[in-house]
Amino acid sequence: MPVAAPVAAQTPIDESLSKRDARRLDDMDKAIKEMRAIVFKGRDTGKPVVVEMVDTDARLAEFANRLGDLEQSLTKINASLETTSHELDQARRANQALSAQVKTLTDRLAAIEQKQAAAETAAASPPAPVEPPSPAAAQASATEAFGHARQLMLSGDYEGAEGAFRAYVQTYPDAPRTPEARYWWGKTLAVKGGHADAATAYIGAIRGWPQTAWAPDAVVELARELVALKKPADACQTLAEVPKHYPKAPAAVKARAATLAAQAKCG
Known part of the structure; x- marks a missing residue:
């Protein structure tokens, strides 16, 4: 029986290969696996198989271009977002200012409505009774x-005196x-030429034939206004009352009465 030659000890290939060889x-x-897949695909489908070479650099360049486009798009989007944020901030501030103005106007309107309501309430309610002044205060x-009215007349302000005496008569009848x-x-x-109004004032003054120093002159002045109003008969009748009610009238008043009687052609 032949003796088999001793088998040399086998060293694993991986241990003898460098990393680059591995x-x-x-x-x-x-690559073999990819070729097998291609062959099997062609055998199963019966169609020619087109083997496309993978261009890694071209793909990387394409990806780089796409990434650049995305970065530009993101930059534009960020700029648009910043602009929109600024506009929203301005709109928010404008809205706050408008809200403040609306509140101010609302408060003013409410105040006006309150005043109007108070005025309407005051107008609807009966006026509070006014206490008459005391006799001493009224006299003062x-x-x-x-x-005051007399002083205006003495100073020559007949316009002011006329208003003051009229107010006195109306206030203290x-x-x-x-x-x-x-x-x-x-x-x-009479100084203003208001003969009719002057005659009315004189009639009110001598009503009741008061025994005062000014009364005889008031009667003569009434006759004068009647003559100016072209009422001689009434003037003569008025002058006839002077010696009856005021026999001791001053000589100057009697002289003026005689002159008016002649002017009115009293009998």
Whole structure:
């Protein structure tokens, strides 16, 4: 029986290959697998198989271009977002300012409505009774008003005196000096040429034939206004009352009465 030659000990191939050779073997193994897949695909389908070479650099360049486009798009989107954010911030501030203005106008309108409501309530409610002034206060006010009107007349301000005496007569119709105020009121009206109003004022002054120093002159002045109003008969009748009610009238008043009687052709 022949003796078999001793088998030399086998050393693993991987241990004797360098790392570079190992990578090459892996690449070859992958290529063989891809070729098998292509062959089997052509056998199964019966169609020619087109083997496309993989261009890694071209793909990388294409990916780089796409990435650049994406970066540009993102840059534009970010710029648009910043612009939109700025516009939204401005709109928010404008809205806050508008809200403040609306609140101010609303408050003003509410205040006006409150005032109007208060005025309507006050108008609807009956006025509070006004307490009449005390007799002493009324007398003091009347005296001051009469003195003021008389001072205006003495200073030559007949326009102001006419208004002051008219106000006195209207405000104090029952005051003790109201007849005298009517007498002076007639004087101011006569100066302005208001003969009818002056005659009315004199009539109010001498009603009841008061025994005062100014009364005889008031009667003569009434006759004068009647003559100016072309009422001689009424003037003569008025002058006839002077010696009856005022026999002690001053000589100057009697002389003026005689002159008016002649002017009116009294019998």
